[in-house]
Amino acid sequence: MARLLLESIQPVSIVRCGPENLGHDFHQIKLAGINSASIGIFSWSALEPEEGVFDFGFVDDIMARAKRAKMAIILATPSGAKPNWMAQKYPEIRRMHSPGRNVAPLREEQCGRHNHCPTSPVYREKCQIINAKLAERYGGHPALAMWHVSNEYGAGCECPLCQAAFRQWLEKKYGGLKALNEAWWTGFWAHRFTDWSQIGMTDGSLPAMVVDRRRFDSDQMLDFFRAESAPLRAITPDVPITVNMMGTYLPLDYWRWAKHVDVVSWDAYPAYHDRPETAVTTAGRFSFAHDLNRSLKGGKPFLLMESSPGPTNWMQINRLLRPGQHRMKSLQAVAHGSDGVCYFQLRKGRGGCEKFHGAVIDHVGSEDDRMFREVAALGRELKRLGPVLGARTPAKVAIVFDWESRWMLNAANGPSAFAKDTDAAALGHYRAYWKRGIPVDLLNGDAKLDGYDVVIAPQLYMLREGFAARVERFVEKGGTFVATYLTGIANETDLVFSGGLPGPLRNVLGIRSMETDYLYDDERNEVVMRPGAPMALAGVYPAAYVCDVVRAETAEVVATYGRDFYAGGPAITVNHFGKGEAWYVAAAGADDGLLDAFHGALARARKLKRALPDCDLPAGVTAQVRQTKTGRFIFVINFNNDPVVLAFKKTRRDLLTGRAVSGRKTLPAYGALVLED
Ligand code: GAL
Secondary structure (H helix, E strand, C coil), rough: HHHHHHHHEEEEEEECCCCCHHHHHHHHHHCCCCCCEEECCHHHHHHEEEEEECCCCCCCHHHHHHHHHHEEEECCCCCCCCCCCHHHHHHHHEEEEECCCCCCCCCCCCCCCCEEEECHHHHHHHHHHHHHHHHHHHCCCEEEEEEEECCCCEEECCCHHHHHHHHHHHHHHHHHHHHHHHHCCCCHHHCCCCCHHHHHCCCCCCCHHHHHHHHHHHHHHHHHHHHHHHHHHHHHHCCEECCEEEECCCCHHHHHHHHHCCCCCEEEEHHHHHHHCCCCHHHHCCCHHHHHHHHHCCCCCCEEEEEECCCCCCCCCCCCCCCCCHHHHHHHHHHHEEEECEECCECCCCCCCCCCCCECCCCCCCCCCCCHHHHHHHHHHHHHHHHHHEEECCCEEEECCCHHHHHHHCCCCCHHHHHHHHHHHHHHHHHHHHHHHHHHHHCCCCCCCCCCEEEEEEEECCCCHHHHHHHHHHCCCCHHHHHHHCCCCCCCCCCCCCEEECCCHHHHEEEEEEEEEEEECCCCCCEEECCCHHCCCCCCEEEEEEEEEEEEECEEEEEEEECCCCCCEEEEEEEEEEEEEEECCCCCCCCCCCHHHHHHHHHHHCCCCCCCCCCCCCCCCEEEEECCCCEEEEEEECCCCCEEEEEEEEEEEEECCCCCCEEEEECCCEEEEEEEE
């Protein structure tokens, strides 16, 4: 399986091309150097125009053309949108939602997409029938490379079927109501349950229930995905399965999902518009999400399943990509572990709600359009990146990014909006390494920590059973662990640790968090490095938003607060534990300055290897590394709107041009190099 994907760099997503265009489209696909396509997404009303009446004509045609063109097809199942006849005949397949606080759920009209009930036995059966037919018909087809199951699954339905399933899920998890009542702390506000039928889905006043609801929603959709995949697994056991994910999308725990897919793929639509954030900030965010996708299956390459060669149609302002930005963002995905660049969409439809969305082929179908020319040019370049396929990223730094902990902190009443933004927190730490060209993996809270030099747990509110013990072993053996305010607050059912915070991490961190101060947005404190602080940390940094008031127990105080009644108290501490160190960063910086200084010092102290050690990276330029047994490849990308000058001490060959790169070299705005080390 891997083989096929590895050979098929630069696939493209075809949603569905009209038959009148097919011949021309395949001609252009060839010209653009495209070697794979995903087809059939949302095509149920064409595949089964009436209940039990099937028509596979257009798929047969595309598959036959793909075979002749030696293309690989990623064939979709159609469940992402249900046909009208089905929604009318079986209303239970339409989701129900509560329209507001404490209001009973209502059934949705048939409209849009991505809105089926995950529990409905009818919908599951209908999916299994059509998926079995697809698998039987195309399982042996030489063009079939992979299944693209459904599209961008999203969670959440509050119909009676889902309510019943939620209660069953809870019963399985807790065994009895006594355990559930204890775990959810239901005595508070008289919420004690005496019968399973009393448990609804929407009570926001029980945070532990909100988190279990999120777990259930994610699990239930995963269960639906597994049910609809069952015929594919049974009939075509050798054909890999992917689902197109959505980066850090909160409702689905992709760590759990990744175990059930063969290839991780995701849809990325960065807007390099400099608004509302700078293009460089956007670059950091999407690099993080690419790294997350690579990490979901322990470093295996992923696939950029959807991207747009031009503007989208759904942002507030859909600006054109500047010439070069399409290439830049495509190579960015490959730099972080994608073994292909796919597009939504091949050709702009003449009607419908995505007719103005960027596409490889415009309405006119001309080869002279900028988007087409840029895709074709990239296609030629990607062919030269064959040696990179399958390459891994040798990360020694890991950030713990745990969906369940995100859900739990999100559901907590008390912490400010800033403090609940786990994604921004993780990104703040990530950027310090990304800008230095130091590779980073993301980890779930249940992951092994061995093999890393530095493990960071930013705002890891929920600690899983055994996490602290793993951290202790990791640090004892010489690892560096970094925790922050709001790390180590509650157990897996959102009960706050009663032995002093940060709970079971108190021992390794050597501190006790006494109180947490949430600041108004315009308020500032200061983090003052102590004279002679370890790692040559020095200076004063503005602190903002969250200041944890800490007592050092066995830890050494590295920095103190400059203001307020806790001035002079610890703001950064380090605990020497076995052969390693455990750091606690108690305050949030007002900007990147604090974390940049801290992690910069850590990177030097731990001698973390940079992707491009012989060259200083100007702001907005990153270097990422991928390596195979035989090669090491450094992707250097300039995300700035202006050229930059780089000074290389070593000479290397740029795979994209075949030319040697050494000495002073100007990298144009959005320019990229892929250097063979
Ligand atoms: C994706 C979706 C595609 C298309 C695209 C537009 O989220 O999977 O079908 O709608 O967005 O950007």
